[in-house]
Amino acid sequence: MSDFESRWVERPPHVREDDDLGALPAGFRAAGVAAGIKAEGLDLGLLVSDPHDTTSAVRFTASGVLAAPVQVTKERSELSRIRAVAANSGNANAATGRPGLDEAARMQGATSMCSGAPTEQVAVCSTGVIGVQLDGQKVTKGLLAARAELREDGALDFADAIKTTDILDKQVALLVDLPGGTVRLTAQAKGAGMIQPNFATMLCFVQTDAVVPAETCDLLLGVCVKRSFDRISVDGQLSTNDTAILQASGASGVAVEPESESELRFGEALDYLLRRLAVLMVRDGEGARRVGRVVVRGGVPEGVERVARAVANSPLVKTAIYGGDPNWGRIAQAIGAALPGTHPLVYDIRVEGALVCSGGYGTGTIAEFTGDEIEIEVTLPGDGAETEVFFSDLGHEYIHINADYTT
Amino acid sequence: MSDFESRWVERPPHVREDDDLGALPAGFRAAGVAAGIKAEGLDLGLLVSDPHDTTSAVRFTASGVLAAPVQVTKERSELSRIRAVAANSGNANAATGRPGLDEAARMQGATSMCSGAPTEQVAVCSTGVIGVQLDGQKVTKGLLAARAELREDGALDFADAIKTTDILDKQVALLVDLPGGTVRLTAQAKGAGMIQPNFATMLCFVQTDAVVPAETCDLLLGVCVKRSFDRISVDGQLSTNDTAILQASGASGVAVEPESESELRFGEALDYLLRRLAVLMVRDGEGARRVGRVVVRGGVPEGVERVARAVANSPLVKTAIYGGDPNWGRIAQAIGAALPGTHPLVYDIRVEGALVCSGGYGTGTIAEFTGDEIEIEVTLPGDGAETEVFFSDLGHEYIHINADYTT
Numbered sequence: 001m002s003d004f005e006s007r008w009v010e011r012p013p014h015v016r017e018d019d020d021l022g023a024l025p026a027g028f029r030a031a032g033v034a035a036g037i038k039a040e041g042l043d044l045g046l047l048v049s050d051p052h053d054t055t056s057a058v059r060f061t062a063s064g065v066l067a068a069p070v071q072v073t074k075e076r077s078e079l080s081r082i083r084a085v086a087a088n089s090g091n092a093n094a095a096t097g098r099p100g101l102d103e104a105a106r107m108q109g110a111t112s113m114c115s116g117a118p119t120e121q122v123a124v125c126s127t128g129v130i131g132v133q134l135d136g137q138k139v140t141k142g143l144l145a146a147r148a149e150l151r152e153d154g155a156l157d158f159a160d161a162i163k164t165t166d167i168l169d170k171q172v173a174l175l176v177d178l179p180g181g182t183v184r185l186t187a188q189a190k191g192a193g194m195i196q197p198n199f200a201t202m203l204c205f206v207q208t209d210a211v212v213p214a215e216t217c218d219l220l221l222g223v224c225v226k227r228s229f230d231r232i233s234v235d236g237q238l239s240t241n242d243t244a245i246l247q248a249s250g251a252s253g254v255a256v257e258p259e260s261e262s263e264l265r266f267g268e269a270l271d272y273l274l275r276r277l278a279v280l281m282v283r284d285g286e287g288a289r290r291v292g293r294v295v296v297r298g299g300v301p302e303g304v305e306r307v308a309r310a311v312a313n314s315p316l317v318k319t320a321i322y323g324g325d326p327n328w329g330r331i332a333q334a335i336g337a338a339l340p341g342t343h344p345l346v347y348d349i350r351v352e353g354a355l356v357c358s359g360g361y362g363t364g365t366i367a368e369f370t371g372d373e374i375e376i377e378v379t380l381p382g383d384g385a386e387t388e389v390f391f392s393d394l395g396h397e398y399i400h401i402n403a404d405y406t407t
Numbered sequence: 408m409s410d411f412e413s414r415w416v417e418r419p420p421h422v423r424e425d426d427d428l429g430a431l432p433a434g435f436r437a438a439g440v441a442a443g444i445k446a447e448g449l450d451l452g453l454l455v456s457d458p459h460d461t462t463s464a465v466r467f468t469a470s471g472v473l474a475a476p477v478q479v480t481k482e483r484s485e486l487s488r489i490r491a492v493a494a495n496s497g498n499a500n501a502a503t504g505r506p507g508l509d510e511a512a513r514m515q516g517a518t519s520m521c522s523g524a525p526t527e528q529v530a531v532c533s534t535g536v537i538g539v540q541l542d543g544q545k546v547t548k549g550l551l552a553a554r555a556e557l558r559e560d561g562a563l564d565f566a567d568a569i570k571t572t573d574i575l576d577k578q579v580a581l582l583v584d585l586p587g588g589t590v591r592l593t594a595q596a597k598g599a600g601m602i603q604p605n606f607a608t609m610l611c612f613v614q615t616d617a618v619v620p621a622e623t624c625d626l627l628l629g630v631c632v633k634r635s636f637d638r639i640s641v642d643g644q645l646s647t648n649d650t651a652i653l654q655a656s657g658a659s660g661v662a663v664e665p666e667s668e669s670e671l672r673f674g675e676a677l678d679y680l681l682r683r684l685a686v687l688m689v690r691d692g693e694g695a696r697r698v699g700r701v702v703v704r705g706g707v708p709e710g711v712e713r714v715a716r717a718v719a720n721s722p723l724v725k726t727a728i729y730g731g732d733p734n735w736g737r738i739a740q741a742i743g744a745a746l747p748g749t750h751p752l753v754y755d756i757r758v759e760g761a762l763v764c765s766g767g768y769g770t771g772t773i774a775e776f777t778g779d780e781i782e783i784e785v786t787l788p789g790d791g792a793e794t795e796v797f798f799s800d801l802g803h804e805y806i807h808i809n810a811d812y813t814t
Contacts, residue, residue, distance in 0.1 A: 064752045065743025065767065071750070095739040097768025130736025131769040240743050315722070319806055329537025332502040336472025336647050343478070345471045360472065361504025362538040396806050399726055 004172075006373065008293055008390070009275045012268045018173035018184060022153040025184035025209035027051050027249025031149035032157030035142025037128070037135065038090035044139065045161035045188075046146035047085040047205060048115040049249045056082035057217035058123065059225050061242035067094035068104035068134075069124040070241060076108065077120055080214035082247060084115035086143060087125035087162045087203055089190070093134040094126075094240040103136045110140045114147035125203050125243045127164055127190060159188035162203050166190050168284040170277055176210075176269040178262045181254040183210040185269055191281040202229060202281060204244040206273065210266060211255040212248035220267045221246045228274035232282045232390045233312045246270070279390055288392035290321050292374045299382015303339055307378055308389045310338035318394035321369050328356045328367040335378060350377040411579075413780065415700055415797070416682045419675045425580035425591060429560040432591035432616035434458050434656025438556035439564030442549025444535070444542065445497035451546065452568035452595075453553035454492040454612060455522040456656045463489035464624035465530065466632050468649035474501035475511035475541075476531040477648060483515065484527050487621035489654060491522035493550060494532035494569045494610055496597070500541040501533075501647040510543045517547045521554035532610050532650045534571055534597060566595035569610050573597050575691040577684055583617075583676040585669045588661040590617040592676055598688040609636060609688060611651040613680065617673060618662040619655035627674045628653045635681035639689050639797045640719045653677070686797055695799035697728050699781045706789015710746055714785055715796045717745035725801035728781055733774040735763045738783060757784040 024030055028049050035044040058079040060070050073079075086107055093100050104124055112119040126134065149157070159171045170189040175182050184207075191202030206221075225244055248256075256266045283291050296308040311317055316330040331349050339345060349357035351367040352375055368374075431437055435456050442451040465486040467477050480486075493514055500507050511531055519526040533541065556564070566578045577596040582589050591614075598609030613628075632651055655663075663673045690698050703715040718724055723737040738756050746752060756764035758774035759782055775781075 062747040063740070063743035064746035064749035065739050065754075066750045092736070095736055095764060095767055095769055097766065100768075129734070130739055131734075131764065132736075133769075240740055315801075315805070322806070327536070327538075329499070329502055329539075332472050332537055333470070333647055336470035339471035340469040342471035343473045347472075357502055357538065359504065360502055361507070362502055362540070394722075394806065396803055398722070399729065399801065399803050399806060 004276055004280070006279050008373070009272065009279055011272055014177040014265050015269045015272055016175040018175050021171050021173050022156045023173070024152055024155050025186055025207050025249060025251070027054070027209055027251030028207050029150040029152055030154035030158035031146040031151065032154070032159070032161030033142050033145045033149065035088065035138045037088050037138055042157060042161040043090045044088045044142040044146060045086070045158040046111065046114065046143060046150065047158055048117065048150060049083045049207070049247050051249045051251055054081065054083045054247055054249050055212055055214040055217050056080060056245060056247045057214065057221040058082065059221060059244045061239055063240050065095065065240050067092050067126060067241040068096055068100035069093055069107065069126045070243060071101060072104040072108055073123045073243070076105070077123055080218065081121050082123045082245060083117035083121040084111050085123045085125065085205060085245060086111040088139060089162050089164050090128040091132055091134045092126050092128045092130045092241050095131040096133055099133055103134045103139070106136050107139050110143045114143045123243070123245055125241065127162065127203055127241050130240060155186060155188060162188065162190045164190060166284055168280055170280050172273055172276060174269060174273060176266060178210070178254055178256065178265050180262060181252065183208055183252050183254050185273060187273055187277060189277045189281070202242055204229070204277060206246040206270070208248050209250070209252035210248055211250040211253065212266070213258065216256060216258055216263060217246050217248055220270050223267070224271045224274045227271060228278035231388055232278045233309070282390045282392050289395055290372060290374055290393045292321055292376060292391045292393065293388055294376045294378065294391070295386065295388045296378045296380065297383065297386045298380030299384055301385040303380060304385040304387050306338040307335050307380065308387050310334040311376060311378065312389040312391035315394055318392070321374055322393035322395040324370040326367040326369050331376060331378070332357060346381055348379040411683055411687070413686050415780070416679065416686055418679055421584040421672050422676045422679055423582045425582050428578050428580050429563045430580070431559055431562050431593055432614050432656060432658065434461070434616055434658030435614050436557040436559055437561035437565035438553040438558065439561070439566070439568030440549050440552045440556065442495065442545045442552070444495055444545055449564060449568035450497045451495045451549040451553060452493070452565040453518065453521065453550060453557065454565055455524065455557060456490045456614070456654050458656050458658055461488065461490045461654055461656050462619055462621040462624050463487060463652060463654045464621065464628040465489065466628060466651045468646055470647050472502065472647050474499050474533060474648040475503055475507035476500055476514065476533045477650060478508060479511040479515055480530045480650070483512070484530055487625065488528050489530045489652060490524035490528040491518050492530045492532065492612060492652060493518040495546060496569050496571050497535040498539055498541045499533050499535045499537045499648050502538040503540055506540055510541045510546070513543050514546050517550045521550045530650070530652055532648065534569065534610055534648050537647060562593060562595060569595065569597045571597060573691055575687055577687050579680055579683060581676060581680060583673060585617070585661055585663065585672050587669060588659065590615055590659050590661050592680060594680055594684060596684045596688070609649055609651070611636070611681070611684060613653040613677070615655050616657070616659035617655055618657040618660065619673070620665065623663060623665055623670060624653050624655055627677050630674070631678045631681045634678060635685035638795055639685045640716070689797045689799050696802055697779060697781055697800045699728055699783060699798045699800065700795055701783040701785065701798070702793065702795045703785045703787065704790065704793045705787030706791055708792040710787060711792040711794050713745040714742050714787065715794050717741040718783060718785065719796040719798035722801050725799070728776050729800035729802040731777040733776050735774040738785070739764060742785060753788055755786040
């Protein structure tokens with residue numbers, strides 16, 4: 001039973017926790033091995049959906065600098081029919097030029113060989129240090145070892161193999177009641193830093209045994225990513241490697257049909273799953289003590305978005321929250337910085353529901369910054385636009401982790 | 408004699424250091440007093456140029472949330488004829504609404520009374536905590552005390568009174584040889600955090616005894632601010648209070664004439680002065696161990712600017728530099744994040760002159776991140792555009808300072 005709780009993420013009534021986190025939905029097998037890419041621990045995962053009519057959808061980072069595996073998967077794979085996924089940690093295979101692309105392509109070929117899926121039905125993912133060549137021999141050997149260990153209950157090892165600086169487990173297993181029967185929905189993700197707009201150094205793999213048309217996979221993954229991984233920020237940094245993959249094996253025989261009650265329910269379950277993982281990533285933000293959610297309302301969508309990002313990414317706001325310091329003035333500063341030239345700007349700030357600043361003017365109410373989850377609401381002039389961003393605070397552990405990452 | 412040295416800021420040959428940092432140029436008097444706004448120490452400065460034909464120019468923050476003193480000075484003062492300046496630390500008088508505006512106006516009135524300058528020739532400035540009402544009685548009493556202490560060598564006390572988290576002194580006194588004779592050029596500034604685009608929680612007061620037409624003051628201050636305070640970032644945060652004021656008393660009788668050798672020379676001296684102060688602010692960036700300069704070249708001005716800001720503000724790059732960790736991959740990550748959707752992007756990265764990434768591909772050369780000043784050069788496709796940003800690293804001291812600022 002999961003002990004996940006957040007007032008910001010509510011489980012729909014037709015979704016239950018599945019106690020067995022290791023077990024994958026019918027049709028899937030997975031493994032995680034130690035391939036020697038990291039100094040120690042599991043670092044290479046293999047995930048296979050055996051049914052030949054498996055459907056899928058994929059989302060990638062928006063960065064202008066794409067890691068080699070992202071490039072290879074994006075350009076050479078059939079994204080609606082991904083059956084096998086190989087993912088390594090310890091090396092991002094990014095900024096590695098032509099040799100890096102060759103290694104990613106070899107990784108794809110070896111995964112095809114080990115999974116039985118055609119090359120174009122294989123996705124490859126990497127996460128770790130940027131700018132260092134990936135050792136292809138280790139990857140190939142590792143994949144052969146992983147092939148021998150593929151199991152229907154291999155999700156835990158697979159999840160372990162994709163971690164980098166993660167401390168919290170980012171695995172979820174759910175049972176979803178649909179009109180035609182119950183399906184399973186599981187996910188393994190990683191991500192704790194280099195996380196921001198339009199999602200993150202995050203890898204997220206989602207599996208279901210429902211029968212889901214590829215177009216529905218794509219629609220639902222797109223919508224749900226926009227409400228989850230697109231709305232979080234640990235440190236405002238967009239990664240070169242982000243990849244999210246949804247695969248549906250169809251092995252349960254229970255159908256998710258377009259524009260039906262089943263699609264609505266499955267979509268709600270996926271939404272819950274991804275928002276829960278997104279909040280977990282922020283909670284696990286490198287060194288985070290507290291988690292914030294900033295909600296901004298106003299008349300101009302771009303302004304609302306800019307203010308939300310400015311507050312969520314302000315090191316001054318983040319350190320104040322880390323220190324439990326009721327310095328809401330830094331929120332006012334971030335609002336002003338996000339909207340240059342708009343003076344006189346009339347705005348309200350609420351912290352944990354209490355109005356601390358009304359019409360741009362401190363009310364004398366003390367901002368409460370000491371809980372585990374801090375909710376900040378900003379109201380700008382006008383209405384009709386609203387957005388939210390979840391974010392980590394900024395503390396000593398972030399410096400520890402990031403000042404000494406490669407050495 | 409100043410011991411300021413940076414390979415990035417070169418003193419022009421016609422500019423000399425003036426050993427007497429306390430003395431102001433002819434025509435000016437200043438004082439700094441303890442008005443009780445801060446728990447201890449000097450916190451209120453008064454600066455007066457006695458000649459009635461003093462000229463001036465002013466630049467303010469671009470924030471959409473303007474502090475009350477910025478608003479009052481901007482709207483009620485004659486910015487080309489500022490004779491008196493009052494500046495307090497310990498309270499920003501920002502997000503303080505109508506009462507805050509009233510206090511700023513009262514501060515302006517009291518300064519007029521204490522300096523003999525008409526209200527519209529008074530500028531008021533504040534720096535410190537946002538969202539707390541400024542105690543006007545303390546300010547008025549303090550100004551009366553300051554009036555009694557106005558001295559031609561009062562620059563040191565004035566400079567002390569405007570400091571907040573500053574550790575390094577930000578005072579400069581120069582002698583500038585112009586065709587018509589030698590003039591003095593002095594400045595007192597503060598700024599160590601909340602510093603970024605389009606300048607910063609910085610206050611900067613510059614005085615000269617040259618005769619400078621108000622339009623020339625405005626032209627030169629505008630150009631020089633763009634090359635100095637606009638090009639620095641401690642933490643990417645734009646303040647509500649930034650103000651830079653240049654005042655020319657004319658008391659030396661030596662003229663700076665438009666489009667002449669004297670204007671060129673005076674402009675070079677002012678440029679040197681402001682760039683030196685800008686580098687000092689970054690060096691003093693809260694908790695900074697190392698200072699970086701990122702130079703970006705390419706074909707598109709907006710892209711060049713975005714990449715420079717992204718590198719300078721990346722907490723991942725900043726922590727790597729703090730840790731002396733040769734992790735240049737984070738620079739590649741910041742470049743990609745700044746230019747979404749541009750893949751495949753061809754770029755080079757040089758660190759301290761060494762090519763560590765060529766055409767987006769690591770060369771195997773180790774990046775040297777261990778000196779006091781780190782120079783990063785990024786080359787994007789095309790040419791014709793170039794910019795630079797000076798920035799601080801991000802270390803434990805920033806967290807210490809900012810997690811516990813008001814409490």
